[in-house]
Amino acid sequence: DLSDILAFARSVRGRYDDVAVLGIGGSALGLIALHTALNHPFHNLLPPDSRGGAPRLFVFDNIDPFVLDAWLSGCDPARTLFFVISKSGTTAETMAQYLVVREMVERAGLAPAEHIVAITDPENGELRKIARRDGLTAFPIPPGVGGRFSVLTPVGLAPAAAVGMDVEGLLAGAGDYVKAVLEAPLADNPSLWLACSLFLLYLKGYRNHVMMPYSSRLRDAADWYRQLWAESLGKRLDRGGRVVEVGPTPIKALGVTDQHSQVQLYVEGPRDKAFVITGVKDHGRTVEIPAPPPDSPLAYLGGHTLNELMAAEMTGTIVALTDAGRPNCLVELEEVSPAAVAQLFMLWELAVAYMGELLDIDAYDQPGVEAGKRAAYALMGRPGFQAEAERIRKSRRGGGITVPRPLV
Structure with a gap:
């Protein structure tokens, strides 16, 4: 309550x-x-x-x-x-x-x-x-x-x-999104559109899905997305019990920062990635760029704002990806507010539910995580896990690698 x-x-x-x-x-x-x-x-x-x-x-x-x-x-x-x-x-x-x-x-x-x-x-x-x-x-x-x-x-x-x-604003935003989705035609359902697009790309070999927000305030939303997408969709078995070993690999990136660390790979590397660029129209503050001397090579920056530069950099990334034939789409928030952030969460939570249906897997369990937990319980001596502890000890005999101490 x-x-x-x-x-x-x-x-x-x-x-x-x-x-x-x-x-x-x-x-x-x-x-x-x-x-x-x-x-x-x-x-x-x-x-x-x-x-x-x-x-x-x-x-x-x-x-x-x-x-x-x-x-x-x-x-x-x-x-x-x-x-x-x-x-x-x-x-x-x-x-x-x-x-x-x-x-x-x-x-x-x-x-x-x-x-x-x-x-x-x-x-x-x-x-x-x-x-x-x-x-x-x-x-x-x-x-x-x-x-x-x-x-x-x-x-x-x-x-x-x-x-x-503002937790009331969060819940209001989430409620508005769900209401809009339920009332909209299927073709206008953003979560369904996103899931179907990424599913079709997955079938075509685009097995890595990159979320790249152009806002430092959304960088950890990409971390949240990474768990949601990986833990929900990475599954060994389908609903019929058949071994399928499916699941796209989620990758987080941050614009503009990762234009200088990852975009080279994204534009010219393997054609196995699809991109969800996440933009923000109103960053909440405006920083003007002072004008340098007229003969400076930096003169083109004067009179603009960091906001404009951020938008230009985001558009530049979209253009570069598109020109290189790399599939991408833009999710754009009006602002980074409680309502908007909650709607971003709901966009992805509903998308992962649809994606689970399309992959015919259970998007709500995590048996792989449970396997690791059982091993940790055994190694820590939790009662009831003695047999697992013995199995692990036997499997690890002679199989370890020791890293030597630094020489300096």
Whole structure:
């Protein structure tokens, strides 16, 4: 219930300097994309007044011990609110982080219920059990929603609201998109058009799908897309149980930056890539380019804006790809706003659903991910995985490669 999220956000405003999110995959990527798109690009560096009193936001979507320990050693647990996000409540990476954080909170003499929020299954799982036992504030993850589709559920909305994002605007934008799609003729359905185009290109050998936004604020939306496309569509079996091993490889790029690192490959390399350029009409700010001396070779830039240059660079990439016979299309947002970002999410979430139907695979499971989880559980000594641990140990005997220490 959005009202519960908004009430919670109001109740914690001013009590915490930092919000730290412990989650991985779909429990983190959507929130990171929202933060990059909708908050000030230097949100965490601004003084509190310039952030409207909103806390700083840190998302720990990896278990790199150096990074987590470095941050925890400098944070004040009394002024920090931790969100622990795991649908199953047994995600090894997230729950390991939770155990580390909980010990720190308790060692500081603080009550976990005042500093830890759970986002998990509404009824079942270890994290739900912990929340009930310890009186933690807990928000439900809808049972039928997988992590990569959960950005507009409490997974993304609760921490987003806690740091001052407009979550009502997000849901309004998503609702408007779905309503428009349902009411439009099939030929005017952007998600269906996108899915059909990429499916036909996939059949023609264009197996790599590049999302390239021309906005730094959308760079992490491309990271979110990469998980959505890969985890939903990369499947060994079709719905009939036949081995098909299908799935396009998603690639993220950033305009204008990657014109100077990847576009050479895109224009002249293998003809195995299709491109979804993502533009923004109104960047929200305008920066004028001062005029240099008239005889300067830079004189052509004077009197223009960085906005115009960004648009010209994007058009230039589209022209270069088209002239080279590389398939591409343009998805253009009016602005980077809560409504527009939510609609971009919905564009891709519906497109991946259509793409799953076209490929005749289940776009909502992830058995390959589960196989890796089982191996990790076995290696960490989780009960019930002893046979898997023995199998892994036997398969790895003599098969490792040791990298020597640096010589200097």
